[in-house]
Amino acid sequence: MKKVEPISSECISKLKNYSCKLELIIENLPGMVFWCKNDPEWTMDFVSRGCFELLGYEPEELTKKISFGSLIHPEDRNFVRDTINKNLEPNKKLTLEYRVICKDGTMKWVLENSQGIFSENKKFIGIEGFITDITGIKGTEKSLKKSEKYSRKIVELIPDLIIMSNKNGDYLDIISSENHELPMPKSRVIGKNIRDVLPVNDAKNVIDSIEKCINENSIQTVEYSLELNSKTHFYEARIISMGHNNVFALIRDITSRKEMEKAVKENETKFKSIIQSSPNGFYLYRLIGDELIFTCANPAADKILALDHDELVEKTIEEAFPGLKDTFVPELYKKIAKKELGNQTFQISYYVNDILRYFDVRAFQTLENSIAVSFVDVTEKKLAEESLKKRNEELERFERVVIERELKMIELKEKISKLEKKLKEAGFNEKIL
Incomplete structure (x- = not known):
């Protein structure tokens, strides 16, 4: 009978260590x-x-x-x-x-x-x-x-890559999906240091996050980039402590998200460029929680309201414009930002340097939880309309007075005519008038 060789303590230790690593990964997925x-x-x-x-x-x-x-x-x-x-x-x-x-x-x-x-x-x-x-x-x-x-x-939703490393940033093991591209074969990556694979600044950020994860026993999230097939790919690493000065990182490819964020930012920049040259006043707001935050105004807005809006940036709408606090406007804007309402057009009055002014306003959503507000000062038009309305009312009153007078004259003439007729019947031929 062959003698069965006992399992070495080193082998048992490695198995236990691997088992602990696997359990830690499973529990954090x-x-x-x-x-x-x-x-x-x-x-x-x-x-x-x-x-x-x-x-x-x-x-x-x-x-x-x-x-x-x-x-x-x-x-x-x-x-x-x-x-x-x-x-x-x-x-x-x-x-x-x-x-x-x-x-x-x-x-x-x-x-x-x-x-x-x-x-x-x-x-x-x-x-x-x-x-x-x-x-x-x-x-x-x-x-x-x-x-x-x-x-x-x-x-x-599923990590593309799981990397295990020590505190110094040495790669200990890599588990990758079939679709995940590595900068070099897996066998060549294991044993290398993060500094040998990532760009200098990204490597430093990842190493710093690993140290913070181990020292504070807290999950750290860091982003980095890699050049693959002449294209920059962006990744997000969620770093979790494994104990014994080792960590594992759940890696996700966020290139598409970054490209979308870039496109959104470029569109936002173009939009801001357009409103900067607009003769209409423009405000931009961002909804954070239940607070509507003022983020931007164009030069026309500064001119229309004789106000430096830079001092109001990052304030709530109520803080930036106290005159709107008790009006329907803040809640209306929030509903538009959340897309509970579509584009809205209305007229509002607001004091500018203690002078009551009137504005035609159009509010619409630009991005999710963001709105733009376009406004035009229509005070002169409003005052002209009110003046015209007042003049028309005065003309109507004058016409009523004239008509009433004419009616009374007609009524008086009818009475005189009847009286003359009666006098004539009584033998008097002289006219009263």
């Missing part, structure tokens, strides 16, 4: 890792702590009290069961979306990435996988006409 049995209710053998944020249940409740199958929306249960049964093949990946009912009664859409667990004789015995919340994505699905955009939103 934004979703739920699971292993379940192949039974009608998908009884859970294991769920990660992410189940509480996802479903509102503690892990012990899902493994001992509540069956996961009962949490699947009744209308989706057959779909889930049929989809899994039709794709029961060893090593075959499965992706499906369905609804679940949370502990508080709310409904969420989830994305499940899983595969079957098979025994040595290829008998289907269970499922292992990862479930994440895609409720926000499903809520905007109607506005996403192209399926490619929708797919990208789903992929963004």
Whole structure:
């Protein structure tokens, strides 16, 4: 009989260390890792702590009290069961979306990435996988006409890359998805230092974030860029301490988001350029929470109101323009910023240097939670209209006086005519008038 060699303590230590790393990663993923049995209710053998944020249940409740199958929306249960049964093949990946009912009664859409667990004789015995919340994505699905955009939103929920490193920034291990491009082969990256891979400034920021993460035992988020295939790619790293002066980082490609932010900023710059040359007064506001913050005014606004608006930037609308505090205007603007109302046009009066002025105003949303307000001083027009109205009223009064006088003269003449007629009948031939 062959002698069985004992497992070395070093090997056991490495296994424990790897197990701890894996457990730490699983517990910090934004979703739920699971292993379940192949039974009608998908009884859970294991769920990660992410189940509480996802479903509102503690892990012990899902493994001992509540069956996961009962949490699947009744209308989706057959779909889930049929989809899994039709794709029961060893090593075959499965992706499906369905609804679940949370502990508080709310409904969420989830994305499940899983595969079957098979025994040595290829008998289907269970499922292992990862479930994440895609409720926000499903809520905007109607506005996403192209399926490619929708797919990208789903992929963004899952990290493209997981990197483990020590306090000095040396790469210890890399777990990457098939679609994630690395600046060099994985085998060449491990063992290198972050400073050898990232640009100088980005490397410094990442190292500083790693040190802060370890020293303060807090999650740090940092952004950096890389040149890949002659194009700059932007990434977001969520750095989490693993203990023993080591960290792991969940990496997400945010290039599309950065490009969109750049496009929005360029459009905003163009818009500001247009309003800067406009003869109309222009104000820009941004809604933060429930506060409407004044952000910009054009030169025409300075001229119209004889005011330096730079001193009002970053103040609330009520602080910047006290005369509007008790009017309908602030709430109206907030509703427009939240798109509860469309474009609005109205006239308002406001004191400028203690003189009452009148303005025609048009307010409209520019970006989400942002509005622009265009205004024109119509005081002279308003006063002219009021003067004309007053003159017309005076003319109407004069006409009424003249008409009343004429009517009285007609009435008097009729009375005199009747009196002359009676006198004539009585033998008097002389006229009264």
